[in-house]
Amino acid sequence: MKIQQIHSWPTTVEEAITIQETLQNQVITKDLLQEPIKYVAGADLGFLEDGTISRAAVAVLSFPDLQVVETSLAYRPTSFPYIPGFLSFREIPALLDALEKIQTIPDIILCDGQGIAHPRRLGIACHLGVIVDIPTIGVAKSLLIGKHEELPETKGSWQPLIHKKETIGAVLRTRTGVKPLYISSGHRISLSTAIDYVLRCTPKYRLPETTRIADKLASDR
DNA sequence: GCGACAG
DNA sequence: ATCTTGTCGC
Numbered sequence: 606m607k608i609q610q611i612h613s614w615p616t617t618v619e620e621a622i623t624i625q626e627t628l629q630n631q632v633i634t635k636d637l638l639q640e641p642i643k644y645v646a647g648a649d650l651g652f653l654e655d656g657t658i659s660r661a662a663v664a665v666l667s668f669p670d671l672q673v674v675e676t677s678l679a680y681r682p683t684s685f686p687y688i689p690g691f692l693s694f695r696e697i698p699a700l701l702d703a704l705e706k707i708q709t710i711p712d713i714i715l716c717d718g719q720g721i722a723h724p725r726r727l728g729i730a731c732h733l734g735v736i737v738d739i740p741t742i743g744v745a746k747s748l749l750i751g752k753h754e755e756l757p758e759t760k761g762s763w764q765p766l767i768h769k770k771e772t773i774g775a776v777l778r779t780r781t782g783v784k785p786l787y788i789s790s791g792h793r794i795s796l797s798t799a800i801d802y803v804l805r806c807t808p809k810y811r812l813p814e815t816t817r818i819a820d821k822l823a824s825d826r
Numbered sequence: 827g828c829g830a831c832a833g
Numbered sequence: 834a835t836c837t838t839g840t841c842g843c
Contacts (some may be wrong), residue, residue: 650833652834687834689831696833718832728832749832782843787832824834 606710608701611736614684614694621691625727632731634721637793638740639712642668645806646711647815648703648733650696651823652683659683661699662822664815665709669805671814676822679703689749690724693732700733711739713794713802715815719743720789720799722751722766722774734792741791742799743774744816748787758782761804775800779807786811 612628615621646665653660658680665675679702685695696718719728720743728749734741751768753776760781766774766789774789777800788803790796806813812820 650834652833656834687833689833692832723832743832745832747832748830750830 606704606707606737608705608737614698618688618691621694622725625725625732628732628735629725629727631735632721632727632790633793634790634795635793636795636798638798642712642802644668644674644709644711645671645802645815646707646714647813647817647819648700648714649717649816649819649823650699653680657683659696659699660823661696661703662819663700663703663707664818664822665707665711666806666815666818668712671806671808673818675707675709676818677703677706678822679706692718693727693729696729697733697736701736704737714739714741714791715744715803715806715813716741716791717744717746717816717820719745719749719787720774720791722749722768722787722789724750726773728789728791730789730791738792740793742794742803743787743789743791744803744813745787745789746784746812756785763788763800772796777803779804779813780809780811783811
């Protein structure tokens with residue numbers, strides 16, 4: 606797929622903040638999807654050579670049967686450090702390289718990390734979604750910001766994630782008895798719809814099949 | 827000023 | 834993210 610460059614990549618946190626504040630105004634948290642959903646994708650990053658090289662992986666699966674239909678890998682020098690709140694500047698450049706190689710355009714992309722559950726409401730899922738203009742969902746394995754009530758051990762149960770009196774996402778149990786996932790709108794999708802699709806992409810394990818496949822491609826030898 | 831802190 | 838073996842539990 607073709608990808609439009611909507612901004613240059615910053616070198617400093619100050620520049621990054623400016624970009625986040627600008628792009629945040631372009632994020633849509635209402636459902637604006639191409640249904641029925643036929644393809645869902647997972648995107649993730651892995652590192653080699655002591656972290657100096659980034660390896661991005663994208664896995665496109667059919668929906669709702671979740672069969673792998675296409676995958677791609679892309680390598681590039683890591684150009685931004687990991688700083689909480691600025692993950693997208695470190696990971697998106699390589700992810701775009703991998704997405705450009707994809708022929709099957711996904712209807713939804715599940716990203717590793719937060720969506721609007723971010724200090725400036727522009728986690729990696731929102732950032733990527735605005736750039737490629739495809740619905741995205743933030744699927745994080747741990748908390749960045751926000752608070753929530755305890756939730757039942759049963760699969761499917763969830764609690765709203767709150768930050769500054771605002772619901773920014775959901776803490777979702779994708780499998781009975783295991784640590785929950787932090788779900789939030791990335792772009793062009795509502796929280797409830799995001800929760801629905803995440804559960805439908807998670808038939809057996811804690812992580813959605815999409816991210817499991819992408820994870821494996823990005824970290825495997 | 828003191829902690830918290832996606833991957 | 835990554836470095837790393839065995840081990841507990843369904």
